[in-house]
Amino acid sequence: MSAFPRFEVIPAVDLQDGEVVQLVQGERGTEKTYGDPVEAAERWIDAGAESLHLVDLDGAFEGERKNGDAIDAVLETVDVPTQLGGGIRTAEDAVELLERGVDRVILGTAAVENPEIVAEISDEQPDSVVVSLDAKDGEVVVEGWTEGAGISPVEAAERYEELGAAAILFTNVDVEGRLEGVATEPVRELVEATDIPVVASGGVATLEDVRDLEAAGAAAVVVGSALYEGNFSLEEAQNAVGGS
Numbered sequence: 035m036s037a038f039p040r041f042e043v044i045p046a047v048d049l050q051d052g053e054v055v056q057l058v059q060g061e062r063g064t065e066k067t068y069g070d071p072v073e074a075a076e077r078w079i080d081a082g083a084e085s086l087h088l089v090d091l092d093g094a095f096e097g098e099r100k101n102g103d104a105i106d107a108v109l110e111t112v113d114v115p116t117q118l119g120g121g122i123r124t125a126e127d128a129v130e131l132l133e134r135g136v137d138r139v140i141l142g143t144a145a146v147e148n149p150e151i152v153a154e155i156s157d158e159q160p161d162s163v164v165v166s167l168d169a170k171d172g173e174v175v176v177e178g179w180t181e182g183a184g185i186s187p188v189e190a191a192e193r194y195e196e197l198g199a200a201a202i203l204f205t206n207v208d209v210e211g212r213l214e215g216v217a218t219e220p221v222r223e224l225v226e227a228t229d230i231p232v233v234a235s236g237g238v239a240t241l242e243d244v245r246d247l248e249a250a251g252a253a254a255v256v257v258g259s260a261l262y263e264g265n266f267s268l269e270e271a272q273n274a275v276g277g278s
Contacts, residue, residue: 038201038231038253042085043244043271045078046235046258047071047108049101049120050091056259060168060207062095068262071104072111078261081268085115085137087235087256093121094142109135117164119203125154132159140203142166143176146183146190149197156198164233165194169220170207187220188227201231201253208237216243218250225251241266241274248275 048055050065054074058064068074075086088108092100099105099121109116119140122128128139128151138161145152145165155163167187168175174183174190183190191202204224206217216237224232231253238244238257247255261268 038233041248041252041275042254043083043268043275044085044087044117044233044254044256045074045081045083045261045268046087046089046256047074047078048089048091048258049104052101052104054262055091056262057091062091066259066262071101072107075108075112078268079112079114082272083114083268085117086112088116088118088136089140090118090120094119097121097123097143099127106134117203119164119166125151125158128155128163129158132162138162138164138200140164140166142168145194145199146174146176146185149193152194152197152199156200160198161200163199164201164203165190165199166203166205167191167224168205168207172220175207188223191224191228191230191232195228195230199230201233202228203233203235203256205235206237215239216247218246221247221250221252239265241270244271244274 049071054068054071055065090099090101115137117138117140118136122139122141123144131139152163167190169187174185174187176183206220221234233254234247234252235256238260244255
């Protein structure tokens with residue numbers, strides 16, 4: 035997929051109640067707030083971001099998107115590719131977002147509950163579906179990381195690749211948002227099991243983590259807390275890896 039011609043560091047813009055936040059291990063009530071979404075998006079693009087990762091956290095938890103105005107404002111402002119997840123439950127919803135200017139939609143719970151939705155959207159908009167596989171203790175979890183799906187990430191990734199997914203977004207919930215480092219083995223397993231790009235997310239705290247995920251074969255890494263907290267700059271992260 036041409037979306038990741040080289041290893042990419044993608045800043046996360048996670049939205050809750052119209053503001054940028056970062057959660058610890060995906061739990062509401064743990065959030066730190068980082069201000070206006072458009073300002074955050076512009077900041078990352080000015081810093082050299084080649085794409086943006088947008089998440090409607092209210093949508094992820096409640097099943098319907100609530101940050102549409104903020105997301106529209108970001109889409110109107112930025113001129114880099116965007117991927118959006120959180121609360122996308124139907125093919126119609128996904129196609130509408132793609133037609134509004136989102137480049138890739140990220141499906142989590144919807145894809146687990148109805149795998150055929152991946153094929154349905156991909157048939158209409160090829161190379162547009164990223165399936166989000168969030169794993170806790172080696173099992174895919176859904177519904178805002180609260181329910182186990184009874185399937186391993188590798189089994190799920192193989193299924194979605196067959197259905198036309200353009201990429202896998204893999205989040206290791208065990209390390210998400212804690213700034214304590216990444217687990218590379220699950221990423222490596224996914225990369226070896228599929229031919230589509232694997233985008234890693236969760237736990238990145240240092241430049242070494244970014245390098246480790248590139249070495250594990252990931253096509254890109256989504257970084258949130260570490261960038262917002264100033265552990266390193268986007269430029270430093272891009273310079274730390276071979277592709278940039």
